[in-house]
Amino acid sequence: MNPEDLKYTASHEWVRVDGEIGTIGITEHAQKQLGEIVYLELPEVGHVYNVNEEFGTVESVKAVSELFTPVAGEVVEVNKSAVGEPGIINDDPFGDGWLIRLKLSSDAEGESLMTAEAYETYVREEEQGA
């Protein structure tokens, strides 16, 4: 269920790298754990981030979660429709529920990103460890 063309973080974000642009969102597993999302806070266009920096928060009725950058770069686009209607993150976390797009810096990628397969194993272990 986790798309093969994405890379994943231990904090349940994904990134799709397309040329010099990285699109970032949260995973299906993350949205399920949170439940119905009611607020989303995202940065302004122009903000520059290192890898693994907090770039926003996502809140459900029950919980709040910080969002961390899987890659480094400058924010070039923010998903305004997700801010206005955060439920689309629940409905389509890998598609219409994306969060931000970064123009990647040269040393953009974090070393600890996982493939879809590694992420699935990671989620399974996290659940069993619970």
Place this chain on the structure above:
Amino acid sequence: MGAPAAAAVLKRTPLYGLHRELGARMVDFGGWEMPVQYAGILEEHRAVRERVGLFDVSHMGELDVQGPGALDALQALTPNDVAKLADGRIHYSAFLTERGTFVDDLLVYRRAADSFLVVVNASNTPKDFEWARTRAQSRGQVRVEDRSADYALIAVQGPKSAALMSRLSKPDPSDLPYYGFRDTEVAGARTLVSRTGYTGEDGFEVYCRPEDAERIFRRLLEEGKPEGVAPCGLGARDTLRLEAKMALYGNDIDDTVTAYEADLGWIVKPAKGEFIGREALVAQKAAGIPRKLVGFEMADRGIARHGYAAKTAAGSGVVTSGTHSPTLGRPIGLALLPSGAAAVGTEFEVDIRGRSAAARVVPTPFYKRPSA
């Protein structure tokens, strides 16, 4: 996303298997493995406000207080006036410390002058039982028993709850007064039904034997289809109770908060005579109540949650509960604020994870059901 909590041996209610079957997500709630949601908190919340919802609240504790000295013992142990309670009636009350702070909040059911049922919060049950037993029994002529294992408890809540209950129950509970109760047959099982709840809606609570709980719950689900019945979890229970400004022990009240500070002065009856906490409360009222539990709404974005610091012109305070109100569609919460900042309309700041967000004291409850 935070790391999952460490494993622990959790208690389960007789409805555990049914919750799993219904697809509930289970969480650790004060040592109990309870359903937090089935279809989703917002949807379940709406079901209770508009139709009818079913909750498993079997984790609640039940203490039997019996004997010729039962009434006097409860008068001494609780701040509300038990002498005013008629047979078949219930009132909201508390066990208080000598400082007038909460050991727990609870409901007192009067079966007869010598027989009461005290319903307490799940995780406080052992503490409450010891508290009541040691203090009541030294007075003599009264016996306190923890009967929690003998009861399962199903809450049927919402504007359509009376229609549903009346088809399954004998006698028909729809003529029960608010905070009244009686023995009732529900789905063929012997139960005690009270017109109570923790949602701000009309509703009933059905105390039954653990072995009857699943059958009753299934019958209510089946029979309630025309009403659009929905099983509801603790997530919706929390948003519902918060909109109705009902305090949650461990969040809004605990042994550091007095009954007056909690804005629960209406359960404190100093004129009835001695009770534990009376002296401290009388003194606090005379000296002036330093802080108050108030309702607030956020003017800025984000939810102010339990434990977040509040900054007012009259000093610091703390958020005790906060959520997204499904009915209002915006963030609401309760906070303990200095009395000088507790008036409706007062603006203050909440520290939301390092960001200062504007909030405003508003009238409560946030939601009041349309009168019938």
